[in-house]
């Protein structure tokens with residue numbers, strides 16, 4: 708029987724609610740046979756996840772989710788099968804996280820200028836040891852009663868172009884792809900329906916991605932079929948998953964609800980050889 712793989716999962720090492728151990732437990736319950744942990748700019752969960760996965764019979768593929776930008780568009784790129792001990796990669800990721808930290812400070816500064824007195828410590832508490840992102844700021848705002856909801860935080864303050872918005876450290880898609888392939892990994896355009904129009908999509912294919920994340924909660928059935936078609940046409944690999952954050956985003960993500968068959972993971976492995 709073909710198993711099920713969920714290749715887009717976040718943990719407490721970025722903006723997910725669950726530790727690697729909890730994620731593996733949930734994955735087991737959901738009947739997943741392979742998962743990939745894809746924290747934003749962090750590979751800290753992977754060794755532990757692989758070890759726990761070995762004990763409970765779940766295959767863990769090393770992964771990461773990088774952000775790249777083209778103009779004002781934020782493009783997410785997933786890396787799989789990379790060497791997560793590679794020194795250059797670790798150095799680069801820790802640089803990206805340092806930049807995220809400074810950006811969070813700038814955002815909180817802008818909030819203060821808008822008379823929103825969010826203590827920076829509240830953001831740090833949300834982030835723990837993980838890489839800091841806007842989701843942590845949104846949750847801190849809600850916790851301190853400064854916005855009604857997580858979404859309102861983006862809508863009013865920290866969403867793209869809003870008054871407390873700050874750009875992330877700018878990385879081009881080519882740089883992100885090169886970083887992943889330089890450590891033996893495969894790169895995938897993450898959830899293209901979110902922010903990538905067709906022109907951008909062709910550009911990313913041109914830039915050398917290995918595949919497209921076809922299955923994602925933000926993708927309608929039509930979108931899934933559309934990206935499948937494009938992947939076949941360009942001999943690209945297909946990935947998918949739940950983009951699981953443990954209900955931290957909207958409470959509706961369920962591990963195991965969005966997956967791809969193991970046969971597609973096998974195609975990735977074949978491409979690696």
Ligand code: AMP
Nearest residue numbers: 774839840841842858861862866867875
């Ligand atoms: P960051 O990497 O710090 O820029 O944060 C990006 C993350 O914030 C995305 O992956 C989304 O989870 C979340 N996000 C961005 N824009 C919005 C929005 N308008 N509403 C809700 N969540 C958002």
Ligand code: FE
Nearest residue numbers: 717722747952
């Ligand atoms: Fe996230």
Ligand code: FE
Nearest residue numbers: 772783897898
């Ligand atoms: Fe993403």
Ligand code: ZN
Nearest residue numbers: 715717772950
């Ligand atoms: Zn994600």
